[in-house]
Amino acid sequence: MTLFESSNLSQEPLVKVNKWLQEAVKLEVPLPHAMNLSTVDDSGQPSSRMVLLKSISDKGIIFYTDYESHKGQMLNINSKAALNFWWAKTDKQIRIQGVCVKTSKEESEEYFQSRPRGSQISATVSFQSKEIKSYSDLVKEAEDLDKRASESDLGRPARWGGYLLVPNRIEFWKNESNRLHKRELFTLESIKWKKTLLSP
Ligand SMILES: Cc1cc2nc3c(=O)[nH]c(=O)nc-3n(C[C@H](O)[C@H](O)[C@H](O)COP(=O)(O)O)c2cc1C
Numbered sequence: 001m002t003l004f005e006s007s008n009l010s011q012e013p014l015v016k017v018n019k020w021l022q023e024a025v026k027l028e029v030p031l032p033h034a035m036n037l038s039t040v041d042d043s044g045q046p047s048s049r050m051v052l053l054k055s056i057s058d059k060g061i062i063f064y065t066d067y068e069s070h071k072g073q074m075l076n077i078n079s080k081a082a083l084n085f086w087w088a089k090t091d092k093q094i095r096i097q098g099v100c101v102k103t104s105k106e107e108s109e110e111y112f113q114s115r116p117r118g119s120q121i122s123a124t125v126s127f128q129s130k131e132i133k134s135y136s137d138l139v140k141e142a143e144d145l146d147k148r149a150s151e152s153d154l155g156r157p158a159r160w161g162g163y164l165l166v167p168n169r170i171e172f173w174k175n176e177s178n179r180l181h182k183r184e185l186f187t188l189e190s191i192k193w194k195k196t197l198l199s200p
Contacts, residue, residue: 066128108161
């Protein structure tokens, strides 16, 4: 469990997501747990950015961010989101749709405390997605905090924490010859996943 954690996996599509992730890890793909996250604002405008998967379980996929960032504000208004993975070395894509809920304060706290001091400092001085006057001022602010803060001073900012994306649709895409790719779709029907195949 070096890059991310996996636990309590028994649901077929989530087991498969983890299997494809592990395959990318084995092939030493750079940042195999990087994924595109798409959110939508109140006017219907989508926005995408990369985030890192922190953990995966039957409950869903967890990533960490600033709740007051652009994505955090969008998720406040509309909790529906989509994730996308693609690894060049395996030539496989996974598309996931679902709903984001904040992780518990305890869970966010535990992860924040486990992070390197430099990351804790950056999360404290950076109000993600807010306009700044100067990059060098931000670096200086981080350096100053590093000099004066003891370990116990570096508490988790309330605006920093995790989201659990609870999936209801997961599609696996695998490159095949002559563009006759394989697509397998799992849709959640109340509590059971239904599996279908899609034409490429
Ligand atoms: C490979 C990669 C991984 C990233 N991981 C995260 C992450 O885990 N959490 C995060 O908040 N931002 C992460 N970022 C930065 C985001 O892509 C984005 O710039 C930031 O979250 C602000 O997005 P927003 O303005 O839409 O909220 C990552 C960027 C890259 C390129």
